[in-house]
Amino acid sequence: MVLDLDLFRTDKGGNPDKIKENQSKRYKDVKLVDNLVEADTEWRKCRYSLDNFNKLKNLCSKSIGLKMKNKEPVGDNDALPTDFPALEELTSEVLAILTVCQIKKVRLMVEDATTKCDQRRIELEGIRMKNLREIGNHLHESVPVSNDEDADNRIERTVGDCTVRKKYSHVDLVVMVDGFEGERGAVVAGSRGYFLKGALVFLEQALINFALQRLANNDYVPIYTPFFMRKEVMQEVAQLSQFDDELYKVVGKSSEKSD
Known part of the structure; x- marks a missing residue:
């Protein structure tokens, strides 16, 4: 699950420096945080501008309606005064001295500015999300800070006989008990396919039933989930750039065929 964007916004109580520190502890790129904050700041400005542009369009429509109601001259020249203010500074008083023809031109200018601003907003949203998906969640204070999980993994407790014996991989173990058919599975389902047997x-099934009974005894509700999920849902719970080669994917006409 990605971090809440408000954690990057100082005006919302967020602390980007804390996230940078967390990235450092993960031995990950802290620049991702700066990139996200920069994109998010500009995105919020675009969002603010878009809201104002929508208000301006409504203001133009109301001004035109009022002038038509008062039967004021439409005008035949849409040239604007040389001292015409920036769109962000437009008010009803400024529009009141313009003709209907001029106000229509102003509305077209606002619509054009809206389109460009929205395109930029979408671009910034993509940049923001790209960086957000690469930033890790907060580490618990008990997690050792290390760039080598195998060498510095902390042992919480030991139980029973901890004598080191020959280690077998899970592949070795399932073959030893004749409970796995990999070659035929690969023929049917590809390189990762297999048949479980015996x-x-x-x-x-015993593990499944044991888990279900234990959960049910603790008032959990059993849920049978879908086998697949859409990419936009998956990206909320996984870093697609990291797991793209590890996930099973179903590609359709309207999906990521071009990826």
């Missing part, structure tokens, strides 16, 4: 099928 005792491991019963073991899997």
Whole structure:
């Protein structure tokens, strides 16, 4: 799950420096935080400008309606005065001295500015989200700060006989109990496909039922989830750039075919 954007906004109580510190502890790029803050700041300015442009369009429409109601001359020249203010500074008083023809030109200018501003907003939103997905969640204070998880992984507790014996991978173990058929699975479903068989099928079902019973006894509601999720939903809970090669993907006509 990505971080809340308000955590990057100082006016919302956020602290970008704290997130930078967290990135450093993860040995990740702290520049991502600066990039996000910069894009988000400009995005918010664009959002503010868009709201004002929408108000200006409504103001232009009302001014035109009022002039038409009062039967004022429409005018045949849309040239604006040389001292005409910037769009951000327009008021009803400024529009009141213009003709209908001139106000229509102003409205077109506002619509053009709105289009450009919205395009920039969308661009900034993409930059912001790209950086946000690459920034890690806050580490718990108990997590060791290290760039080598294997060398510096902390042992919380030991239980039972901890004598080191020969280690077998999960692939070795499932083959040893004849509970796995990888070659045929790959033929059917691709390189990661497999058939589970024999005792491991019963073991899997036993674990599922054990977990369900335990959860039900603690008042949890069992849920059977969909097998797949849309990309826009997945990106909310995973860094797609990191897991793109590890995820199963279904590509359709309207999906990420061009990726």
